[in-house]
Amino acid sequence: MSLRFYELAAADPAVRFSPHCWRVRMALAHKGLEAERIAWRFTDKAAIAPSGGGAVPVLVSGETWLSDSWRIAVWLEESFPDRPALFAGAGGRGEAGFVKNWTETVVQPGLMRLIVKEIHDALDPGDQSYFRESREARLGERLEVLHDGREARRPALREALAPLRRTLGDQAYLGGDAPLFSDYIVFAAFQWARSVSAWPILADDDPLHRWLDGIGGLYGGLADQAPRAA
Numbered sequence: 001m002s003l004r005f006y007e008l009a010a011a012d013p014a015v016r017f018s019p020h021c022w023r024v025r026m027a028l029a030h031k032g033l034e035a036e037r038i039a040w041r042f043t044d045k046a047a048i049a050p051s052g053g054g055a056v057p058v059l060v061s062g063e064t065w066l067s068d069s070w071r072i073a074v075w076l077e078e079s080f081p082d083r084p085a086l087f088a089g090a091g092g093r094g095e096a097g098f099v100k101n102w103t104e105t106v107v108q109p110g111l112m113r114l115i116v117k118e119i120h121d122a123l124d125p126g127d128q129s130y131f132r133e134s135r136e137a138r139l140g141e142r143l144e145v146l147h148d149g150r151e152a153r154r155p156a157l158r159e160a161l162a163p164l165r166r167t168l169g170d171q172a173y174l175g176g177d178a179p180l181f182s183d184y185i186v187f188a189a190f191q192w193a194r195s196v197s198a199w200p201i202l203a204d205d206d207p208l209h210r211w212l213d214g215i216g217g218l219y220g221g222l223a224d225q226a227p228r229a230a
């Protein structure tokens with residue numbers, strides 16, 4: 001079954017930074033699946049119109065267009081049941097739902113306000129005004145103001161990561177002894193940040209580095225070796 005994968009790209013098309021796309025990239029690698037990766041830009045809505053939406057990730061299999069990282073992961077799990085599991089059964093999938101919602105309501109919004117100016121700067125010029133307008137409306141602030149105030153906001157994000165830090169103090173991965181989709185959901189948010197920004201989100205001695213480094217090195221260093229804008 002051949003797969004096509006639309007991924008958000010920066011000005012340098014080799015830089016793929018979207019957190020939601022990174023979830024799918026890691027999920028495909030976890031399942032041992034190859035996909036043709038297609039660079040997509042925010043303003044190229046027409047290219048993914050058959051998905052029914054205007055956002056990536058989009059995965060295409062034959063005539064089937066799938067959008068939304070969670071739906072794609074569930075589809076991969078159901079379509080490739082003999083490959084390594086992304087969820088630990090129905091209960092594990094339920095719990096991964098909490099991880100997804102925590103990541104989307106706490107981790108990603110916190111990171112966004114720290115790196116949004118650098119995302120903008122990494123974008124293709126054709127995407128920059130769309131991004132600025134839509135994100136300033138969403139965040140209620142100018143990108144430069146958010147950037148200038150980020151030092152003061154970083155401690156709050158570090159503190160908000162306490163549940164993750166404590167869980168990973170007791171076990172190697174959110175999935176237990178080995179990573180599952182829940183690990184990739186949170187990891188992808190950090191991969192988003194480091195794809196566009198060299199500014200340290202975590203303190204040097206944060207124990208989360210062990211977990212991040214472990215996942216970054218998986219699948220031949222897929223994430224660690226990915227091109228970055230910063």
Ligand SMILES: N[C@@H](CCC(=O)N[C@@H](CS)C(=O)NCC(=O)O)C(=O)O
Pocket residue numbers: 008018019020021042054055056057067068069070134
């Ligand atoms: N719930 C979706 C969110 C997808 C999403 O927001 N994608 C962003 C890139 S990270 C996007 O394509 N946004 C399009 C836009 O802002 O116009 C998922 O999990 O895949």
